Amino acid sequence: xxxxxxxxxxxxxxxxxxxxxxxxxxxxxxxxxxxxxxxxxxxxxxxxxxxxxxxxxxxxxxxxxxxxxxxxxxxxxxxxxxxxxxxxxxxxxxxxxxxxxxxxxxxxxxxx
Amino acid sequence: xxxxxxxxxxxxxxxxxxxxxxxxxxxxxxxxxxxxxxxxxxxxxxxxxxxxxxxxxxxxxxxxxxxxxxxxxxxxxxxxxxxxxxxxxxxxxxxxxxxxxxxxxxxxxxxxxxxxxxxxxxxxxxxxxxxxxxxxxxxxxxxxxxxxxxxxxxxxxxxxxxxxxxxxxxxxxxxxxxxxxxxxxxxxxxxxxxxxxxxxxxxxxxxxxxxxxxxxxxxxxxxxxxxxxxxxxxxxxxxxxxxxxxxxxxxxxxxxxxxxxxxxxxxxxxxxxxxxxxxxxxxxxxxxxxxxxxxxxxxxxxxxxxxxxxxxxxxxxxxxxxxxxxxxxxxxxxxxxxxxxxxxxxxxxxxxxxxxxxxxxxxxxxxxxxxxxxxxxxxxxxxxxxxxxxxxxxxxxxxxxxxxxxxxxxxxxxxxxxxxxxxxxxxxx
Numbered sequence: 001x002x003x004x005x006x007x008x009x010x011x012x013x014x015x016x017x018x019x020x021x022x023x024x025x026x027x028x029x030x031x032x033x034x035x036x037x038x039x040x041x042x043x044x045x046x047x048x049x050x051x052x053x054x055x056x057x058x059x060x061x062x063x064x065x066x067x068x069x070x071x072x073x074x075x076x077x078x079x080x081x082x083x084x085x086x087x088x089x090x091x092x093x094x095x096x097x098x099x100x101x102x103x104x105x106x107x108x109x110x111x112x
Numbered sequence: 113x114x115x116x117x118x119x120x121x122x123x124x125x126x127x128x129x130x131x132x133x134x135x136x137x138x139x140x141x142x143x144x145x146x147x148x149x150x151x152x153x154x155x156x157x158x159x160x161x162x163x164x165x166x167x168x169x170x171x172x173x174x175x176x177x178x179x180x181x182x183x184x185x186x187x188x189x190x191x192x193x194x195x196x197x198x199x200x201x202x203x204x205x206x207x208x209x210x211x212x213x214x215x216x217x218x219x220x221x222x223x224x225x226x227x228x229x230x231x232x233x234x235x236x237x238x239x240x241x242x243x244x245x246x247x248x249x250x251x252x253x254x255x256x257x258x259x260x261x262x263x264x265x266x267x268x269x270x271x272x273x274x275x276x277x278x279x280x281x282x283x284x285x286x287x288x289x290x291x292x293x294x295x296x297x298x299x300x301x302x303x304x305x306x307x308x309x310x311x312x313x314x315x316x317x318x319x320x321x322x323x324x325x326x327x328x329x330x331x332x333x334x335x336x337x338x339x340x341x342x343x344x345x346x347x348x349x350x351x352x353x354x355x356x357x358x359x360x361x362x363x364x365x366x367x368x369x370x371x372x373x374x375x376x377x378x379x380x381x382x383x384x385x386x387x388x389x390x391x392x393x394x395x396x397x398x399x400x401x402x403x404x405x406x407x408x409x410x411x412x413x414x415x416x417x418x419x420x421x422x423x424x425x426x427x428x429x430x431x432x433x434x435x436x437x438x439x440x441x442x443x444x445x446x447x448x449x450x451x452x453x454x455x456x457x458x459x460x461x462x463x464x465x466x467x468x469x470x471x472x473x474x475x476x477x478x479x480x481x482x483x484x485x486x487x488x489x490x491x492x493x494x495x496x497x498x499x500x501x502x503x504x505x506x507x508x509x510x511x512x513x514x515x516x517x518x519x520x521x522x523x524x525x526x527x528x529x530x531x532x533x534x535x536x537x538x539x540x541x
Contacts, residue, residue: 044328045387047397047447048434051326 039087152348160341167334172528250446251309291477298408306453367418374422375402404455414472
């Protein structure tokens with residue numbers, strides 16, 4: 001089991017969600033986050049006072065998937081979230097030691 | 113004597129008392145308008161100015177800004193009733209009106225001021241005495257002690273606002289006697305508040321972290337709603353200052369709208385050109401700048417004068433808040449001086465220009481026959497107001513600084529005035 005964590009541009013969330021559904025991902029967790037990478041921030045100007053906003057709003061998606069599904073999921077996210085411009089985001093993959101469904105107590109891949 | 117002549121004489125004697133009392137007769141039309149105008153000016157302060165300012169501070173100080181202005185509204189009312197009205201309008205004299213009308217002595221249900229009840233005149237003028245100290249709040253926002261602010265407001269109204277009001281509008285006031293044109297309070301309200309604000313910003317000092325950390329406005333929707341309310345209320349301020357429902361009030365209304373619109377657009381386009389985008393804060397600030405500048409001119413200039421005045425003030429105030437403040441480095445937090453001081457000075461001086469009948473104006477002040485002469489009197493009014501309010505405001509603030517202190521503790525400033533000074537928060541989300 002793998003945890004796929006993707007940081008994407010907020011306006012790409014719907015596209016990514018659809019793409020994930022198509023490849024059979026049955027659930028995701030979405031968080032509004034802020035951060036910076038190569039895109040850097042932007043400046044805001046209020047009556048001549050300039051402020052550099054370092055952290056830009058992004059969306060973090062977390063999806064727990066079976067090990068053999070990972071490549072498909074990565075491809076789906078990469079395709080759906082791509083605009084070709086700096087700031088499209090990143091995908092991180094990590095191992096999951098255990099998964100438990102709270103309602104039934106099932107464990108392992110069946111609980112995904 | 114024939115019958116015809118007798119009848120003529122009879123009708124003449126009938127007519128005479130009417131003529132003699134014509135000036136002191138209540139006009140229900142004028143009174144109806146002034147009741148409305150008074151409410152409109154109060155509406156400028158609460159909620160108009162409160163929202164305009166509260167939107168520009170950080171969220172931890174939003175409520176305190178509302179409270180400060182609300183408290184000033186109540187406090188100024190009482191100070192005006194106790195002594196302010198008497199100093200400003202209590203009697204004749206070049207510098208003050210005396211103490212005869214303290215506690216509204218002699219202001220009864222039957223007292224008249226021109227064609228309206230004196231009660232209405234007194235409350236109308238009271239709303240001006242409310243908004244002027246409230247405007248100063250913008251200069252010391254986010255860092256002044258609530259208690260110090262209350263004491264400052266009380267003293268300032270008595271020794272600065274009320275006398276200057278008398279100079280310009282009171283019976284025998286020395287600036288009024290020189291023929292100064294200040295229709296609705298360019299010197300009395302805006303230059304006065306703007307300069308007092310500049311002095312306050314300098315004496316109190318910069319906010320902690322000013323220039324180093326970001327202090328963006330926390331809710332510009334408040335600010336643009338507040339500016340909209342100011343715009344609407346300003347018709348009471350300017351057209352109401354005619355103290356009658358007549359042709360001059362009508363022109364005052366028209367030029368107010370024109371100047372506000374011209375300044376709003378000028379600021380918006382200036383920002384668009386220099387920064388690349390038109391902003392909400394920009395267009396709202398521009399409208400206020402135009403309204404400030406047309407205030408002294410409202411009864412004196414024509415529509416084209418208003419257009420020019422609006423455009424000039426919109427651009428000049430934009431430069432003053434966007435560039436001047438940076439050059440000098442003072443922290444006039446919400447630009448009380450940048451808008452009201454600068455806009456007021458431009459308006460007061462240019463009133464002397466655009467009042468000329470050749471430029472569509474209504475003509476110069478009593479005893480003045482040239483544009484140069486009028487501009488000189490205007491400049492004298494501007495200078496006297498700046499000097500007096502500057503010096504006396506400085507003295508009041510220094511006295512408070514060494515006695516009770518003007519500024520909240522550093523810890524309080526970081527925490528925010530809402531919780532530290534009032535045990536409340538603006539937003540519990």
